[in-house]
Amino acid sequence: MTTSSKTRAKNASAPKAKAARPLGLHVAVVGAGMAGVVCARTLVQAGHRVTLFEKSRGLGGRMSTRRTEFGGFDHGSQYFTVRDARFEKALRSNATSVVRPWSASTVRVLDEFGHVLASAPPPTEPHFVASPGMNALVGLWAQPLAANTLLDTRVTQIERDALHPEQWQLRTEDSAGGLQVLGGFDRVVLAIPHPQVHDLLRVSGLAPELRQALAPVHVAPCWTLMVAYPQAMQPGLPHLGPQWNAARSTHHRISWLARESSKPGRDPIERWTIQASPAWSTKHLEDDAERVKAKLLKGFAEITGIRATPTFAVAHRWRFAQTQTPLGKSHLFDKALGIGACGDWCLGHRVEDAFVSGLEMALELA
Template identity: 40%
Template sequence: MQIAIIGAGMSGLTCARQLLEQGHQVTVFEKSHNVSGRMSTRQTELGGFDHGAQYFTAKSPAFKKAVATWSKDGWVAPWKGRFVTLENGKSKPAGANGSGVRHVGVPGMREIGVQLAHELDVRSAQRVERIEPLGKQWLLIVQSDTVPISATAGPFDAVVVAVPADQAAGLLRVAPALAEQAASTHLVPCWSLMLAFQESLELGFDGAWVNGSRLAWLAHDASKPGRRPGEHWVGQASVAWSVEHLEDDPERAKEKLLKAFHEATNTHVQPVYAAVHRWRYAQAAQPLAGDCLWDAALRIGACGDWFAAGLDGAGRIENAWLSGAAMAQRLT
């Protein structure tokens, strides 16, 4: 079959990879210039920053098997950092949060997506505006950064929508029942802060869950395996603060989050590099039951980390992988 997949994050790439191995012709459309979605690594002159997904764990047997293969191939490695909880400028052991093996992509989180995309036909910087029926097949109306007018791609025998639920609902209008289910959940935002310092802050930890702050998480990014040495930190704001300040000017958000970093760490050293990134769709507020959506008659479906996929909660890399794998099985 000729299959179109919209979205080159973990879920879309997992689905595409498995379909390719089954002998299907797969084309992946990605609105960004790079693959990996929220598993992104911001490259700077000072090194990379994992400003999206920070790490991942593996619970299900199928995902554990995949991670073992990635580890053998050198895509991932365990992050053996020091983890704490911060509150009022004081640290204490991480407790339950500190248990389990945390895996990271090497040399950055984005690398996993890059490797999964190898040998796939990925059309980057191509935003799918809508899906249109053509008999029993589908056409995609696509907008490219380099072409002023929309173009048509297809026809395709099946379409998989692998984007956040909020965006998937709009693309799935051609399958109203699926669109309604996608619209029943949504993803909450997250502001990420990236900082680099000239000298070590000597904070005594590599990752921290933060209580009572605008920031909910801090990570010494350079402590992850395969990273360029340096004092590189990533902070991620709480859901409540990110929702409240979603439309803030980036400079204003950076100022507020830098202040929160200083308060949480009891330091006042000014960074030599500071930047923020707004993830408008960061994590599912309420995961959708099941592992994917699929209409066998229309041959259209959706997958993503907004599905529970048999796990407790959503928004994890494992949710995305399990959902993408389940979607590929629907198409066999």
């Protein structure tokens, strides 16, 4: 056998090299609230490919805005503050078109009869809102992700990819009952409330240690009432209700009230968002929405003196609203599995907590 023949034989018997995989990862991000969108956006900026899943019809999570014929309601997050330098940089660099300062200097502490117990101290930091609604900020940051965002898509199970066992596939269901399986994911990030993280991993038979780490976290629910009084816009009528625009209350049902029309960039029709206390919301979590509406309307009238019947009144239940006991770190990540979890519940209940959690989850992967 000649030297060239020996070389050809040796090469033929050698194992063939695997085809080079793309340098970037393909990441599934489940949940399109602030944490999920920031995580997905950061990964895309780092050169990775992301598919974003959201079970609702719109983006934002608790930064959602309810649109009605009378104007919008920020029925989740009411405003945000800025403490982290990275959050400030992100807002200054690409969100100045939607972010507006909101003066909350009129906030008072009230008793259940609407009496002022004490003036709230002047805010030590600026308060901001997104315009024309709180969901505008998440929507702006999600624009580069639009082509790979699946709305109205609930992830029901995570499992190994049938064709590539080193990767993951997700089973999904839409609101019409349509089922789908999407695969080829190198990493999976769950940017959803911690009980949903736990349940999805349990159903999938995955990450028992990560599930155990969620045990200390406690997030309280919140019933929110939205009311509108278009009759207050009629000529000759006096200003409807109190002179203040927002209040923290010690009322046994209500902990927060805000006049939506006082926020910059909002419709002028008199509208209020009323949020029940964590304790009351927990006690009445499974109550009928109409019963909750009646009780919160009564409390609202006691505090504000507004006893007129609203033209519009709707109660919304947030099962997971305000973090009482956070995880204590920005995110969770099982490196062996390539599965992580993030959300405001990791650090607290502020909008900025969600931003930091999503950012640091992405940096872990990038």
